[in-house]
Amino acid sequence: MDLYAALQAVINGVLTGALYALVGMGLALIFGVMRIVNFAHGAFMMLGMYATYVLFTHTNISPYLLFMVAGILLFALGYLIYFGLLRPIHGQSDFMQILLTLGIGLICTDGVLLIFGADYHQINIPLLGKNIHLGEHIVVNAPWVVSFVIAVAVALGLYLFVMRTMIGRAARAIAQNRYAAPLMGINVFRVQAISFAVGIAAAGIAGGLLLPVFYIYPQVGDQFTLKAFVMVVLGGMESIVGAALAGLVLGVVESLTSLYWGNEWALAVDFVIFLLVLSLKPSGIFGRQKA
Amino acid sequence: MKRSHMVAALVVFFVSILLPLVVETDYALQILFRIYLFAALGLAWNLVGGYAGQLSLGHAAYFGAGAYGLALFSGKLGMSPWLAAAMGVVVALACALLIGGVSFRLRGPYFVLATIAFAEVLRLVAKNLAGITGGDVGVQAPALFHGNVNRAFYWAAVVLTALSFAVTVAISRARFGYYLMAIREDEDTALSVGIGAARTKLAALLLSAALTALAGALYASLFLYIVPDQVLSIDVSNEIAIVAMLGGAGTVLGPIVGSVVLESASEIFKNVFKEAHLLIYGMLLVVVVLFLPEGIVGAITAFLRRRALFGGMKAKGVA
Numbered sequence: 244m245d246l247y248a249a250l251q252a253v254i255n256g257v258l259t260g261a262l263y264a265l266v267g268m269g270l271a272l273i274f275g276v277m278r279i280v281n282f283a284h285g286a287f288m289m290l291g292m293y294a295t296y297v298l299f300t301h302t303n304i305s306p307y308l309l310f311m312v313a314g315i316l317l318f319a320l321g322y323l324i325y326f327g328l329l330r331p332i333h334g335q336s337d338f339m340q341i342l343l344t345l346g347i348g349l350i351c352t353d354g355v356l357l358i359f360g361a362d363y364h365q366i367n368i369p370l371l372g373k374n375i376h377l378g379e380h381i382v383v384n385a386p387w388v389v390s391f392v393i394a395v396a397v398a399l400g401l402y403l404f405v406m407r408t409m410i411g412r413a414a415r416a417i418a419q420n421r422y423a424a425p426l427m428g429i430n431v432f433r434v435q436a437i438s439f440a441v442g443i444a445a446a447g448i449a450g451g452l453l454l455p456v457f458y459i460y461p462q463v464g465d466q467f468t469l470k471a472f473v474m475v476v477l478g479g480m481e482s483i484v485g486a487a488l489a490g491l492v493l494g495v496v497e498s499l500t501s502l503y504w505g506n507e508w509a510l511a512v513d514f515v516i517f518l519l520v521l522s523l524k525p526s527g528i529f530g531r532q533k534a
Numbered sequence: 535m536k537r538s539h540m541v542a543a544l545v546v547f548f549v550s551i552l553l554p555l556v557v558e559t560d561y562a563l564q565i566l567f568r569i570y571l572f573a574a575l576g577l578a579w580n581l582v583g584g585y586a587g588q589l590s591l592g593h594a595a596y597f598g599a600g601a602y603g604l605a606l607f608s609g610k611l612g613m614s615p616w617l618a619a620a621m622g623v624v625v626a627l628a629c630a631l632l633i634g635g636v637s638f639r640l641r642g643p644y645f646v647l648a649t650i651a652f653a654e655v656l657r658l659v660a661k662n663l664a665g666i667t668g669g670d671v672g673v674q675a676p677a678l679f680h681g682n683v684n685r686a687f688y689w690a691a692v693v694l695t696a697l698s699f700a701v702t703v704a705i706s707r708a709r710f711g712y713y714l715m716a717i718r719e720d721e722d723t724a725l726s727v728g729i730g731a732a733r734t735k736l737a738a739l740l741l742s743a744a745l746t747a748l749a750g751a752l753y754a755s756l757f758l759y760i761v762p763d764q765v766l767s768i769d770v771s772n773e774i775a776i777v778a779m780l781g782g783a784g785t786v787l788g789p790i791v792g793s794v795v796l797e798s799a800s801e802i803f804k805n806v807f808k809e810a811h812l813l814i815y816g817m818l819l820v821v822v823v824l825f826l827p828e829g830i831v832g833a834i835t836a837f838l839r840r841r842a843l844f845g846g847m848k849a850k851g852v853a
Contacts, residue, residue, distance in 0.1 A: 280643045332823060337642045338589045339823050342779060345591075345772065346819025353813035361809055465768075469654065472647050511658035514651040521648055522636045 247380035252502040253495055254377075258387045260494020261394040262449050264487040266467055267474030268401050269445030271486035272438055275475045276405070276418045279329060279439060280340045283348035284446055284471045289464030291317050291447025293355055295454045299366055306366065307389060310451025317447030321440030329439070330432055348468065356461040365458045390452040397448055398487055404441060405483050414438040418481060446471075466510060473517040543699070550692045554685045563684040567756065569797045570691035571749055576777035576789025577698035578745035581738045583775060584783035585711060587718025588638070588735060592649030593774045595633060595656050596743040598766035599626035600750025602660060602667060605675040605760055610666070615676040619751040626747030627740055629656070634739045638732055641721070650768065657766035672761035675754035687756045694752065695790070698745050702786050705738075714738055718784070746774075769812065776815055780822055782829025791830050 266288055273281045294313040295306050302309075324347065332339050373385035405411040413434040417424040425431050450464070457463070474493060478485025496516065497509040504512075550570070557563060575597070582588050603622020607613045613621065629652075637648035660667045667673060679686035705711040713734045716724040725731050754760045764770075773796070781792025796818065803814040826833050 274643075280646075328820065328824070335827070338587075338646075339827065341589065341591075341643065341646055342775075342819050343823040346816040346823065349772075349812050349816030349819065351816075353807070353810040353816060357807060357810040357813065469647070469650060473651075476644070476647070505662075507658070507662045511655055511662070514655045514658075517651050518636060518648060518655070521640060521644060521651075 248502060249499070251381050252498040254381060254383060255387075256495030256498030257491055258383065258391045258494070259498065260491035261391045261398070262453050262490075263470065263474065263494050264490025265394050265398055265401075265449035265452070266446050266471045267478065267486040267490040267493075268398055268483050269442040269449070270471040271442075271475045271478060271481075271483050272401070272405060272414070272445070273442035274472070275478070275480045275482065275486065276414055277435055277438055278418070279435070280337050280344065281439075281442075282341055282344040282468060283351060284443075285464030285466065285468030286348035286351040287317055287321070287443045287464070288446040288450040288453075288467050289355065289459075289461065290320070290351055291450025292454050292457075292459050292463065293359065293450075294447065295451035296364065296366065296459055299454070305368065306451060306454050307393065310393070310448050310454075313451040314444040314448040318440045318444040321443035322436050324443075325436040325439045326432075330436075333432075348464075352461050352464070359461065361461060363458045363460045366454060368455055371455065384456070386455045390456055394449065394452055397445065401441070401445055402483055402487075410434055410437050415481075469517075470513060473513055476517065477520055547692070547696050551689065554688060560684045563688050565797065565801055567684070567688045567691050568801075569793050570688070570695045571753060572773065572777050572797055573790040573793035574691065574695040574698045575746060575749050575774045576781065576793050577695065577702050578742045578749070579774045580702065580778045580783060580785075580789050581705065581714070581742045582735070584778055584785070584788070585705065585714040585718065586735050586738050587714075587784075588739075589646050589775065590649045590739075591646050591768070591771045591775055592633065592651075592653035593742075593746055594766050594768060594770040595629050595649075595653040596626040596746035597750035597753070597770050597774070598653075598656060598660065598762070599629050599743075600747030601675065601754035601760050601765040602673070603747065604678075604751040604754050605673045606667065608676045609674060615678050615755070618676065619678065619748070619755075622751050623744050623747045626743045626750075630739045630743035631736070634736045638735050638739075650771070653766065653768065653771055657762050657768075660762035660766055667762070670761060670763070672759055675758055675760055677758065678752070678755040683756070687752060690752055691749075694745070694748055699786070699790070701741065701745070705741075706786055710734070710737070715784070772815065776819060776822075778829075780818055780826075780829055782831035782833075782835075785829065785831045785835070788829050788831040795830065 266284070270281060270284050273279050291313040294316050295309045298304065298309045298312055299306050328343060328347065329340070332343060368386070370386045370389065375383050375385055375388060377383065405414065413424070413429045416427065416429060417431055417434060421431065470493065474486045474489040477489035477492070493513060496512060500509045500512045553566065554563060557566065579590065579593055582590050600619070600622040603625040604615065604619045607621040608615050608618035633649065633652045637645050637652070640648055661669055663669070664671070677683065679690070713724070713729050716729055717731050717734060721731055750765060754765065777792040777796050778789045779792070780796055781790065782788030799814055800811055804811045807813055822829065828836060
């Protein structure tokens, strides 16, 4: 029996982890590849959740379609924020970026708090009542599976964007050498703006996919900011795939921690692992580069 | 410090001490307490974040250590409140040794992330070890003062600010302060000229943590009751850093000016925005980064210097 409980926890962890992975991959692109320290990442995920939530309550269209709208909205927001706020301070120290994005995150979170109040909400879709039985002992909730499948598809798309498109290649070229890249005809600001927007759209999409299976409140994104950084560091900074794997690992670790020690320790275990990796192996678990 | 500056500082100090003779409402005294408390916190943070350039976003750890140290050593072990407050400082120093030991080896964003992660771990431990800390229900803190408490706490906050200010002035003029600034400007060069960067940063953090813990104990004792999401929350860390950055990190007066501006602004906006009052912090952060990267004091100093230079040139007939 105990084995089944553990197996169930691992499966739940993988399902959660795929959504984590999407948030983490977005930050891997923004922070890992482009070195923009984005402390508002979780807040953007929260905005994606609220965008989907508002659209859902007004149109009653499935959140499994609306997440795309959230992604587009967040892409536009990311593009504007890059050119309006981040570009003016490019070249300044990391601390300035940290303080700026911290401020943007606070504005997003408390702006939403002002508009929607501090209450917790949860949406109700018919799919929530359905469970899928795998054998006798393992049960998974259907919306988690749907969110998982879409998250994997989006993650794959993000991977292809970074590895195969011109913009993705250009972004990695800028990461390798930000002085040589413009000499090769790369428009650094445009590429960074698009990549930043794509990374934020990924967080927004993850928020949209999280909505059916999670509850929503203005501070919901806060813990995801630090979690996303944990994933990027565990994944070895510049590796998009590393961040995705780290997301899955984090999901499973949290799930197993909840099973054996209790839900309240899950976040603490994340951070302890993070601190251990930072101090013992700063190149990350999956990474080769030095952090 | 010039003699005129010294006189000005003493005048401000004595006016602050005498202020409760004029201001008598509890509400006003509590706001003034908050202004001085965060001025002291900003000054303490400034030693590490300003002079040494190590942006800590985890000072809630030391604040919470002071608060919980006071509450637990007095509540669980029956120590007298002042001894318990001292033990809170000891706990904060232990935290600083651990946090500094690990995070000072990291640079840039990794250092910042490590400080946040440490404070978050402490918050979660305080939440989850309910048997010791009372968990989310919280724990009672003993009163450090009796009688007219609002006045007494206000005076204590003024004294703590004066102490932090004196420490800052002393450091900004001492060799130690120049070591810190050298590390901020270029750590590798500082190392190459023989500055023990790790030891110097750690010394600054220990001082900073001790002052922060005293402020935490004062805060806990005024409210008589603490919960982890209040004294160990990341909002506390952010507020401390914003106070110093807004006023001017790495300046002697910056954190005091920052606290006056931020705490009065947030008091006004608390009435307008209610629970969403952090909105004002966010906006101030964006404004500071985009328009006042040197903080209020830094911007004023730069303006005065420019004017002095320009005026001087005009007098000589250059411009």
